Amino acid sequence: MTSMPPDAAHEQGRMQGFVAALLRHEGALVETIEPEGLEVLAPPPVQNALGIGELSRLGFGPTLPPSAQRVGIEGDWLDRFARLLGPRGRWMRRVLSASSRTPGDPERILGHELVLENATFRLLGVTPAWTRYLVLDFRASAVSDDKRDFVLRLGINLATGAVPDTVVAAVMATLEAGDADEGLPEDADLPAPWERSRVLDLVGRALPPRVEVALDPFVTGLRRRLGRDQDRLHRYHNDLHQEAARRTLTLPVGDPKRQREEQRAEAIEREYRARLDDLARQYATRVSVEWVRTLELTMPVQRFGVQIRRRKADRMIHLDWNPVARRLESPVCEFTASTERPSLVCDEALHLVAPAGLAPCTGCGRAVCRACHPERCPKCGVGVPARSTLTSRTG
Numbered sequence: 001m002t003s004m005p006p007d008a009a010h011e012q013g014r015m016q017g018f019v020a021a022l023l024r025h026e027g028a029l030v031e032t033i034e035p036e037g038l039e040v041l042a043p044p045p046v047q048n049a050l051g052i053g054e055l056s057r058l059g060f061g062p063t064l065p066p067s068a069q070r071v072g073i074e075g076d077w078l079d080r081f082a083r084l085l086g087p088r089g090r091w092m093r094r095v096l097s098a099s100s101r102t103p104g105d106p107e108r109i110l111g112h113e114l115v116l117e118n119a120t121f122r123l124l125g126v127t128p129a130w131t132r133y134l135v136l137d138f139r140a141s142a143v144s145d146d147k148r149d150f151v152l153r154l155g156i157n158l159a160t161g162a163v164p165d166t167v168v169a170a171v172m173a174t175l176e177a178g179d180a181d182e183g184l185p186e187d188a189d190l191p192a193p194w195e196r197s198r199v200l201d202l203v204g205r206a207l208p209p210r211v212e213v214a215l216d217p218f219v220t221g222l223r224r225r226l227g228r229d230q231d232r233l234h235r236y237h238n239d240l241h242q243e244a245a246r247r248t249l250t251l252p253v254g255d256p257k258r259q260r261e262e263q264r265a266e267a268i269e270r271e272y273r274a275r276l277d278d279l280a281r282q283y284a285t286r287v288s289v290e291w292v293r294t295l296e297l298t299m300p301v302q303r304f305g306v307q308i309r310r311r312k313a314d315r316m317i318h319l320d321w322n323p324v325a326r327r328l329e330s331p332v333c334e335f336t337a338s339t340e341r342p343s344l345v346c347d348e349a350l351h352l353v354a355p356a357g358l359a360p361c362t363g364c365g366r367a368v369c370r371a372c373h374p375e376r377c378p379k380c381g382v383g384v385p386a387r388s389t390l391t392s393r394t395g
Contacts, residue, residue, distance in 0.1 A: 014176075016060040019071060019081075026084060036061030037068050049084035073149045078139055093296045094175060095184050098323040100128045100300040109321065110304060113328045116352075119345035124305040124316075130188040131159040131303075131320055135168060135295040136203065140211055144285040145225070148218045151292070154206055156199070157329060159191040159303070160318050163206050163337055164329035167322045171297065174324050184298060202337055207289060209338035215287065226283045233279065237272040241265055304328065308350055315350040333357060334371040348372045 013036075020038055023030050029041040037059040042052060052058075052069070059068035071077050103109055106126050114121060134156045142148045155168030244265040251258035301320040308315045321328045333342040335357035342352035346369035351357070357370045363382030376383045 013060075015072065019058065019060075022081065022084065033057065033065050035059075035063045035065060037065035039065075046084065050080045073139075073151060074147070075149075078149065090293050091296075092293070094298070096171065096175065096297060096299040096324065097183065098299055100302060100323060102126055102128075102302055103321050103326070103328075106304065106321075109328050110306065110319075113319070113330055114306065115341070115343060116308070116345055117343050119308055119310040119350075121309065122307045124307055126321070127303050127305070129159070129301055129303040129320070130185075130190050130298065131157055131301050132191055132193070133157055133168060133171070133295075133297040133299070134194070134199065135172065135297055137292040137294075138207065138289050139292050140214070140287065140289045142215055142218055142285055142287045144222055145282050146218075146222070148215070150214055152207070152210055152214060152289070154203065154210065156194075156202060156206075157320055158194055159301075160320055160329065161202075161332060162319065162329045163202070163332045164320075164322070164325075165210075165339060167325040167327060167329050170325035170327075171299070171322065175297070188298075190298065205335075206332075206337035209336060209340075211287060211289060213339065219285070222283055222285065226279060229279055230276070233272065233275055237268055237275075241268045241272075244268060299324070308345060308352070310345045310347065310350055313347075313350055317352070335369075335374075346372060 016036060016038065020030050020032070023038070023040055023042065023046065026046050027043045028046050031039045033039050037057055040046075040052070040056045040058060042050070042054060042056065046052070047054060057065050057068035058071045059065050060071055064070060103126075107123055110121075110123050136154045136156075138152045138154065140150055140152055153165075153168065153172070154163065155165065155171075156163055244261050248258055248261040248265065251261065299322075301322055304319045304321060306317050306319060308317060317331060319329055319331060330341050331352050333340060333354040334351040335353045338354060340354040342354050342357070344353050344355060344358045345351070346353060346358060348369055349372055351369055351371040353369065353371055358367050359370070360366065361368045361377040361380060361382055363377055364380040366377065366379050368377050368379075372378075
C-alpha cells in the first residue's frame with residue numbers, strides 16, 4: 001500500500017480536527033470512524049449550511065469510509081464552512097509567552113541572515129522588546145482546465161515591517177499546539193497598529209510572488225498538458241496540410257481540382273490557428289485571492305539594531321530574533337516584498353532590495369531603484385515594468 005507524504009497526512013489530520021471541532025460547537029454529534037473519517041448527526045442549521053443530511057459520513061484521507069463524502073480544501077467545502085461560521089473567527093488576538101534571553105553569538109546570526117553585495121552593515125546592539133505580528137490567512141483559487149484551491153499565510157511584523165514566512169510558520173505551529181496565554185505585562189511597549197492602507201499596500205506587494213511559488217507545481221502541470229495538446233494538434237493538421245500540398249503539386253496550374261486543394265490547405269491552416277486559440281483559452285488561468293481571517297499575535301523578541309552603510313550614507317534598521325522559531329527574521333525587499341532576500345542597497349534612500357529592485361532601465365540603461373521610483377525612470381522618463389498582479393478580494 002502506498003504511504004501518504006507526511007505533510008499531506010498532517011494537513012488532512014488538521015482538516016479533520018477542525019471539522020470535528022466546528023461541528024461539535026454547532027451542536028452536532030460527531031464520532032470518529034476509520035479510515036480517517038467522521039460520522040455526523042447534524043441539526044437542521046448545520047444541514048442547511050453544509051448541504052448534508054441529518055446522518056452523514058465525511059472522509060478526509062485517500063481511502064474513504066463506506067458511504068462517506070470526501071472533504072478537503074478542493075471543491076466548495078471551504079465555502080460551506082464559511083456559511084456555517086458566518087463572521088465568527090475572522091479576527092483574533094493572542095499573546096504568546098516565550099523566553100526572551102539574548103541569543104548566543106548575535107554577530108554570527110546577523111551575518112548568516114543579512115548578506116549585502118554592495119553595502120556593509122554593523123550590529124549596534126540587541127535589546128529585549130515586544131512586537132505584534134499581523135498574521136493574515138488567504139484562500140487562493142486557480143481555475144483553468146483544472147482547479148486548485150489552497151490556503152496562504154502572510155505574517156507581518158508591525159515593529160520592523162518584515163514579512164518573515166519561516167518565523168511565522170514556526171510560531172503558528174506552537175500556537176496550534178496550545179502553548180499560549182492571555183497575559184500581557186503592563187509595561188510591554190508594543191508597536192502601534194498600522195493604517196489599513198499601509199497593510200493593504202504591503203499585502204498587494206507580498207502576496208503575488210508567494211502565490212506564484214505556491215502555484216508553480218499546478219502551472220508546470222498545465223504547461224506540460226498544453227504542450228502535449230499543441231503537439232498532437234500540430235501533428236494532425238500538419239499531416240492534413242502536407243497531403244493537400246502533395247496533391248496540389250501533382251495537378252496543373254489552372255486545374256479546378258488544384259484550386260480546391262489550395263483552398264483546402266488554407267482551410268486546414270485556419271482551423272489549426274482557431275484550435276490553437278481554443279487551447280489558449282482552455283488553459284488560460286485565472287487566480288483569485290480572498291482574505292479569510294486575521295490574527296494579531298503579541299510576543300516578546302530580541303531586537304537587533306543594525307546600521308547599513310553605502311558609500312558615505314548610512315541608515316538604521318531593526319530585525320527581530322524570535323525565541324520560538326530561534327532565528328532572526330530576514331529584512332523585506334522594499335520593492336517586491338517577496339520571499340527573495342534583499343541583497344542590494346540603493347544610493348538614494350538606502351532601500352534594501354532584491355536584484356529586480358535595482359534592474360537597469362530599459363530606456364537609458366541606468367540602474368533605477370524601483371522602491372524609490374515605482375512607475376518611471378527619473379532620468380529618461382521611461383516607465384518601469386509593473387509588478388505582477390493577481391485578481392484579489394482582500395476585504
